[in-house]
Amino acid sequence: xxxxxxxxxxxxxxxxxxxxxxxxxxxxxxxxxxxxxxxxxxxxxxxxxxxxxxxxxxxxxxxxxxxxxxxxxxxxxxxxxxxxxxxxxxxxxxxxxxxxxxxxxxxxxxxxxxxxxxxxxxxxxxxxxxxxxxxxxxxxxxxxxxxxxxxxxxxxxxxxxxxxxxxxxxxxxxxxxxxxxxxxxxxxxxxxxxxxxxxxxxxxxxxxxxxxxxxxxxxxxxxxxxxxxxxxxxxxxxxxxxxxxxxxxxxxxxxxxxxxxxxxxxxxxxxxxxxxxxxxxxxxxxxxxxxxxxxxxxxxxxxxxxxxxxxxxxxxxxxxxxxxxxxxxxxxxxxxxxxxxxxxxxxxxxxxxxxxxxxxxxxxxxxxxxxxxxxxxxxxxxxxxxxxxxxxxxxxxxxxxxxxxxxxxxxxxxxxxxxxxxxxxxxxxxxxxxxxxxxxxxxxxxxxxxxxxxxxxxxxxxxxxxxxxxxxxxxxxx
Numbered sequence: 515x516x517x518x519x520x521x522x523x524x525x526x527x528x529x530x531x532x533x534x535x536x537x538x539x540x541x542x543x544x545x546x547x548x549x550x551x552x553x554x555x556x557x558x559x560x561x562x563x564x565x566x567x568x569x570x571x572x573x574x575x576x577x578x579x580x581x582x583x584x585x586x587x588x589x590x591x592x593x594x595x596x597x598x599x600x601x602x603x604x605x606x607x608x609x610x611x612x613x614x615x616x617x618x619x620x621x622x623x624x625x626x627x628x629x630x631x632x633x634x635x636x637x638x639x640x641x642x643x644x645x646x647x648x649x650x651x652x653x654x655x656x657x658x659x660x661x662x663x664x665x666x667x668x669x670x671x672x673x674x675x676x677x678x679x680x681x682x683x684x685x686x687x688x689x690x691x692x693x694x695x696x697x698x699x700x701x702x703x704x705x706x707x708x709x710x711x712x713x714x715x716x717x718x719x720x721x722x723x724x725x726x727x728x729x730x731x732x733x734x735x736x737x738x739x740x741x742x743x744x745x746x747x748x749x750x751x752x753x754x755x756x757x758x759x760x761x762x763x764x765x766x767x768x769x770x771x772x773x774x775x776x777x778x779x780x781x782x783x784x785x786x787x788x789x790x791x792x793x794x795x796x797x798x799x800x801x802x803x804x805x806x807x808x809x810x811x812x813x814x815x816x817x818x819x820x821x822x823x824x825x826x827x828x829x830x831x832x833x834x835x836x837x838x839x840x841x842x843x844x845x846x847x848x849x850x851x852x853x854x855x856x857x858x859x860x861x862x863x864x865x866x867x868x869x870x871x872x873x874x875x876x877x878x879x880x881x882x883x884x885x886x887x888x889x890x891x892x893x894x895x896x897x898x899x900x901x902x903x904x905x906x907x908x909x910x911x912x913x914x915x916x917x918x919x920x921x922x923x924x925x926x927x928x929x930x931x932x933x934x935x936x937x938x939x940x941x942x943x944x945x946x947x948x949x950x951x952x953x954x955x956x957x958x959x960x961x962x963x964x965x966x967x968x969x970x971x972x973x974x975x976x977x978x979x980x981x982x983x984x985x986x987x988x989x990x991x992x
Contacts, residue, residue: 526565529586533568533612536578541569541618552593552613553605556660557861557868560601560954563609564591571618573693573701573732579614580730581699588612589984592726594636594668597660599857599868600953602672602725606988616667619732622646630738631690631707636667636731643736652738655682655774659854667731673723675949677853680905681774681809682739684949685722691735692718697728697980707735720975725951726986728979742774742809746821747846751800751836756879758804758904761833765806768824772808772817776905778878779803783856783901790862791855795848798836804904805853856901856910864918866899867931868955869911871939872948878909881942888934889913893924908948911935932959952990961992 534542543549544566553562565588570576583590589611593603605611619637626632627650634643640661647654655678658664664674670692675684682688691706704718721729752758758778765773780802788794797803810817821839828834840846860866873881882900889896895915902909913931915921924931936946940963947956961969969991976983976991 525586529582529588530566532582533566533579536575536582537568537570541571543567543569549613552596552615555599555601555604556597557599560604561607562605562611563607564605564611564613565609567593567613567615569615569618573619573695576614576616576619576695576730576732577699577701579612580695580697583612583984584697584699584982587982587984589987590614590730591986592616592667592671592730594665594671595639595660595663596668597664598668598672598953599870599950600672600947600955602951602953602986602989603668604954611987614730616665616730616732619667623733625650625738626707627652627738629707632736632738633705633707633733634666634736635733636665636670638666640664640666640669647738648741650738651741653741654688654736654738656685656688659857666734666736670722670731670734671725672951673949675903675906675908677775677777677807677903679903679908680776681771686719688737689718689722689734690737692721692731693733694721694729694731697982697985701732702729705733705735723951725953725989727976727990728985730985740811742811744810744817745846746808746818747840747849748804748806748821748825749797749838749849749852750804750806750825750834751798752802752804752833753800753835754802754879755882755904757833758802759875759879761804761828762875762904764828764833765808765824769808769821772810773806773905774809775805775807776903777805777853778900778902778904778909779805779853779856780898780900782897783859783899784852786859786863786899787852787855790859791851793848794852794855795845797849797852798838800835805849853901856899860899860912860914864914865921865925866912866914867925867928868950869909869913869932869935869946870948870950871909871911871935871944871946873907873909873939873942873944875904875907877942877944878904878907881909881938881944885911885935885938889931892930892934893927895920896924907944936963954989957988957990957992 591605591611591613593615616637619635623633658676673685692704899912
């Protein structure tokens with residue numbers, strides 16, 4: 515079995531020469547200045563080192579790279595747009611790994627409008643896939659704040675969710691087939707555009723959400739949907755998270771599958787966006803906020819009118835405090851701009867402890883009611899930025915101090931904060947990771963909340979597929 519010790523200078527030189535020969539001139543980067551952007555995660559939380567960064571241009575080149583790394587005992591770190599929030603695409607500090615960046619695998623191989631499918635390579639940006647679907651009169655519904663720079667391979671590797679999970683599901687629900695290079699360098703061609711395929715273990719779902727620890731996704735068959743001809747987008751003020759949940763249930767009873775997004779936003783989230791992001795439209799002040807969107811693919815019904823009547827009834831009975839509906843596409847985009855810039859505004863504000871949790875929708879209000887007091891007792895002056903996809907139970911619950919200078923001291927006590935938050939999430943039947951993955955950030959934490967049986971099964975799968983432990987080591991599993 516290959517070792518993962520640092521190669522001596524002559525071995526390293528020969529290895530890098532072999533890597534350069536696989537990808538061609540200019541696609542192996544080793545200079546510190548060239549490597550720097552790939553060695554730090556988007557949040558600036560993790561800083562790693564690497565032998566180099568290589569940019570393959572085809573699946574065959576990815577295969578050749580993996581085989582070369584296995585032969586030399588060199589760890590591999592797959593990387594897409596590097597927009598992750600858990601350090602899953604950042605190498606460790608040993609400097610022994612090779613970063614395999616997939617940005618050159620950026621072709622849309624085919625689009626079958628009749629079958630409502632699109633085959634995209636892993637390096638395609640999410641925005642480009644959305645645009646290709648739109649040009650065909652169809653919709654790829656995965657939508658994230660980072661969609662201009664994130665890549666579909668990374669989205670699948672973390673099983674990204676986004677704002678339309680309520681209607682369309684997570685990445686697992688949006689993928690029919692996968693092509694991937696396994697840790698032994700073999701290519702599994704699972705690019706089947708089938709809705710039904712019951713022929714054994716589903717390797718597709720094993721690779722989706724594995725964060726590159728079981729192989730490197732190189733292409734995928736993605737589901738497309740009819741493009742909505744009518745969208746109704748509203749910014750609503752409510753009294754509390756409990757009131758937002760009641761409103762969500764009423765929306766679902768009245769509009770069913772027309773409801774595509776239902777986002778909860780706390781007042782501090784809105785305050786930070788107003789403080790740090792320019793061009794934000796005015797919205798009503800309220801104790802809590804909801805951004806909702808409904809879509810209609812036939813375009814014949816008066817969806818806007820029906821929503822207006824529904825909201826008028828809410829204002830009358832007190833379940834809704836205030837609200838506005840976008841009257842144009844530019845107004846719609848302005849409302850979404852608020853929601854999509856919450857993470858960027860937090861980054862501008864300073865460091866924070868981030869939690870990406872999932873709860874039964876019925877327990878979210880209870881979580882928010884119960885978590886605040888123990889946090890304040892343990893960390894006087896702490897504040898929380900709470901926002902997320904209320905429609906599917908995914909809450910982003912981020913902690914910081916009002917004085918940004920105090921946040922490094924807060925981060926040093928992250929384990930204490932995590933214990934308060936994650937223990938309560940676990941008690942309420944939730945998960946400590948909803949859509950951001952595990953990466954480095956939560957790899958030790960999952961040992962507390964997953965059963966020994968589950969962890970042993972995960973370890974057995976990892977050992978079976980990657981016995982040398984070279985595929986994105988130090989991520990997901992401790």
